[in-house]
Amino acid sequence: MPNLIPVYDPRGVVEAAPRVISPRVKKLDGLRVGLLDNTKWNANKLLRGVRDRLAAAHALGGTNYYRKESFAAAAVPALLDRIAAENDIVLTAIGD
Amino acid sequence: MGKTDIIDAPSPALGTQVPEGTDLIEWYYEHGCSDGLPVVPPVPGKIAEAIAALGGEPGRLVARVPPRWGGLTREVLAINMVMAGCRPEYAPVVEAAMLALCEAPFNLNGVQATTHMASPLLVVNGPVRGAIGMNAGCNVFGSGNRANATIGRALRLILLNVGGGWPGLLDKSTLGHPGKYTYCIAENEEASPFAPYHVERGYRAEDSTVFVLAAEPPHSVTNHFANDARGVLDSVCSAMSTICNNNAVSAGHCAVVLGPEHAATIAKSGWKRHDIRHYLWAHSGNRWGDLYGNGRYGKVYNRNLPVWYKREPDARTPIVPSPDNIHLFVAGGEAGRFSAFIPGWGHMSSPVLRGIAGAQPKVGPECVDGTCAV
Numbered sequence: 045m046p047n048l049i050p051v052y053d054p055r056g057v058v059e060a061a062p063r064v065i066s067p068r069v070k071k072l073d074g075l076r077v078g079l080l081d082n083t084k085w086n087a088n089k090l091l092r093g094v095r096d097r098l099a100a101a102h103a104l105g106g107t108n109y110y111r112k113e114s115f116a117a118a119a120v121p122a123l124l125d126r127i128a129a130e131n132d133i134v135l136t137a138i139g140d
Numbered sequence: 141m142g143k144t145d146i147i148d149a150p151s152p153a154l155g156t157q158v159p160e161g162t163d164l165i166e167w168y169y170e171h172g173c174s175d176g177l178p179v180v181p182p183v184p185g186k187i188a189e190a191i192a193a194l195g196g197e198p199g200r201l202v203a204r205v206p207p208r209w210g211g212l213t214r215e216v217l218a219i220n221m222v223m224a225g226c227r228p229e230y231a232p233v234v235e236a237a238m239l240a241l242c243e244a245p246f247n248l249n250g251v252q253a254t255t256h257m258a259s260p261l262l263v264v265n266g267p268v269r270g271a272i273g274m275n276a277g278c279n280v281f282g283s284g285n286r287a288n289a290t291i292g293r294a295l296r297l298i299l300l301n302v303g304g305g306w307p308g309l310l311d312k313s314t315l316g317h318p319g320k321y322t323y324c325i326a327e328n329e330e331a332s333p334f335a336p337y338h339v340e341r342g343y344r345a346e347d348s349t350v351f352v353l354a355a356e357p358p359h360s361v362t363n364h365f366a367n368d369a370r371g372v373l374d375s376v377c378s379a380m381s382t383i384c385n386n387n388a389v390s391a392g393h394c395a396v397v398l399g400p401e402h403a404a405t406i407a408k409s410g411w412k413r414h415d416i417r418h419y420l421w422a423h424s425g426n427r428w429g430d431l432y433g434n435g436r437y438g439k440v441y442n443r444n445l446p447v448w449y450k451r452e453p454d455a456r457t458p459i460v461p462s463p464d465n466i467h468l469f470v471a472g473g474e475a476g477r478f479s480a481f482i483p484g485w486g487h488m489s490s491p492v493l494r495g496i497a498g499a500q501p502k503v504g505p506e507c508v509d510g511t512c513a514v
Contacts, residue, residue, distance in 0.1 A: 048157035051164065052182045054173050054219045054301040056210035083443065116250035116488030140255060 069133055072102040078131030080119065081111045087139030094135060105132070168223070172306070175296050175321060179223040190218035193231035202235060203242035206249035208304025212238060220301060224294035229272050230287055234294045236350045236496045237262050241295070245490035251354045252305040256386060257317045258485035260299075261355040261395065262292060262324040263469055265338040266348030268496055269326040276328035278473030280397075281358055281480075292322030317357045325471055331400040332470035333407035335508045340413050340468075341493055342501030349499065353395055353467060353491040356386060358480035363402065369409035372402045372479070373419050379481040380424035380459045383431050388457070390444045390486025393465045396420060397480040399472040412509040413468055421463040429453035444487060460484075467491060 069075065077098060079091045095107050108130050112119045115138075119127075127134055158167060164181035168174050180186075191198045191214055198215035205212050221234055241248050241260055251258055264274060275285035283289065305311040313320075329336045329345075338349040363375035376396055380387075387394050398406070398416075406416060428451060432440040441451060446461050460466060472478070484491070495501070 046159040046161065049160050049162070050184070051156050051158055051167060052187060052219045053156065054168075054182070054216060054223060054297065056205070056212055056216040056302040058208060058210050060209060114488065116247055116254070118249075 072098065072104060072133075074103065074105045075132040076105045076130065077107045078127045078134040079107065079109050080127060080134055080136040081109065082115045082136060082138060083112055084115045084139045087115075087137055090137050090139040091135065094137070173223075173297075173301055175293065175300060177293075177321070179297070180225050182219045182222040186222045187215070187218045189228040190221045190226070190231055191215055193228035194218060194235060203238055205238070205242060205298060205303035207252050207310045208302065210302035210304065212298060212302050216302060217298065220297045221290075221294045224297050225286065225290040226294050227272070227286070227290075230291050230294070232348075232496050233264060233268060233272065233287075233291055233350060236494050237291070237295055237352060238298060240350050240352045240492040240494040241299075243492045243494070246352060246354070246492050247489045248299075248303070250488050251485060252299060252303055253310055253312055254485065254488075255312050255314045256485055257313055257315045257356060258354040258386070258489070259317060259319045259323050260295060261319065261353045261482060262295065263337065263351040263353075263395075263471075264291075264324070264326045264348070265329065265336050265351070266343075266496070266499075267346060268348035269329075274326040276326035276471050277331070278475075280325045280328070280471045280473075288324045288326070289322050292319075292324030295324070296320060296322060319355070319357055323355070325397075325469075327469045328400060328471045331403075331474055333403055334413050334468075334470060337467070337469050338493065340508045343493075343495060343499060344502060347499035348496040349493055350496060351467065351491060351493045353393060353482070354485040354489040355395065356483040356485075358397065358482050359385075361402075361479040361481060362477070363479075364477045367405060367408075369406040369411040369416070370419070372405050373416065374423065376420055376479055376481060377424040380420065381426055383426050385459075385483035386486045387459045387483045388426055388431060389442065390488065391446060391461050391465075392486040392489065393467060393484045393491050394460055395467040395469065395482040395484070397469045397471050397482065399476055399478045399480075400470060400474045401477045402479045403470045405477075414463075414508070417463040417466045417468055420466050421458065421460070425456045425458045427453070428455045428457050431457060 079095055081087045081091055110127055165178045168179045194214045200214050202212045202214060202217055269276060272287050274287045299305045327337055336345060338347060339345050343349055359379050361376050361379045363372050366372045449457055
């Protein structure tokens with residue numbers, strides 16, 4: 045049995061509680077769809093195109109469009125709360 | 141330095157042990173804890189020395205490093221320093237640099253994750269440069285100096301290991317750049333005819349500071365013919381005025397590093413830091429129409445640029461919004477008529493200047509090179 049030596053972990057501990065992903069929806073009919081534009085160059089075109097295709101294929105309960113202040117920063121909590129309150133599902137995209 | 145007499149013994153991670161004789165270089169490769177180069181195995185004695193240089197208290201949290209938000213304790217910092225090849229006396233510089241990187245305006249979360257190639261550039265000022273043997277001279281951005289190389293590497297290892305900026309996972313950079321291995325220099329204050337950078341920004345000459353900028357690689361500026369400030373700086377302006385560096389389309393901050401020969405020529409004209417930064421700002425930039433294909437792709441607004449930029453085909457578009465957004469350094473060898481322009485990432489990240497060992501900028505009138513701002 046060889047002697048054992050310690051090795052040291054350079055990664056540090058992540059103190060964050062894991063969060064469960066919301067249940068996936070089975071169909072879009074009647075659902076309110078939020079679109080979050082991250083303000084990248086082509087996010088607007090991409091998301092509006094997706095929105096139009098979804099609206100043509102499903103009887104959506106409505107669509108709402110939102111924009112982050114900066115593509116390089118997280119959306120502010122107030123905007124996230126508003127999106128959560130006004131929609132059933134949300135789409136976002138980079139559109140670089 | 142904050143050295144203490146008590147050396148805290150580091151604690152092995154999660155009780156992991158391996159048989160004596162295990163090739164630890166290969167072990168760290170296998171566990172994904174390298175930047176691609178072999179790491180120095182972090183053995184207890186070396187870790188303890190680095191912790192002591194940080195002031196002891198191995199469990200003390202220095203910062204949480206995004207986007208993984210791993211906890212950077214003094215012990216974890218020390219482990220990464222040893223792996224990078226740092227000597228213990230580099231600890232105050234590495235710690236101050238990590239604190240600077242984790243200040244909110246720097247937006248390290250974005251810098252780590254962006255598709256752009258930006259990597260943090262670290263510039264060190266003050267007496268600590270000499271105390272730890274940093275290179276501010278010949279080949280300053282290149283290889284050959286342990287302090288420059290391993291301090292920059294320690295930052296990268298922390299960004300990888302603690303911050304989780306692994307290429308392809310949380311680091312989405314399309315190309316990256318060589319400074320993602322190490323990107324650390326010192327200002328050549330001794331060869332500079334101007335006040336040091338940190339003095340211009342309100343610190344005392346005897347203070348030591350770190351400056352971090354999310355930066356593209358240096359772009360060489362060659363000028364062997366000019367014998368006055370304008371001639372040299374017109375070449376720097378030319379390097380700044382490309383339509384495809386990130387400042388051109390996203391504003392923000394940039395750095396200019398003057399080689400000592402160029403700096404001497406500029407100083408001979410009687411120009412100071414203030415004059416240089418304002419000249420560079422006033423005489424660089426692009427024609428708005430050139431930035432966006434002269435209308436070939438329709439009208440472009442570009443909300444990444446300040447609202448007060450004129451969006452007309454022949455309007456001049458500044459490289460950065462203000463002369464204060466040009467961060468000026470003198471560095472490099474004393475022979476050679478070269479300088480460098482270093483574009484930043486853009487408005488998405490602001491550079492941070494931070495004192496080492498608690499140094500704070502002085503209050504009151506700012507006096508640089510004999511001129512005091514009221």
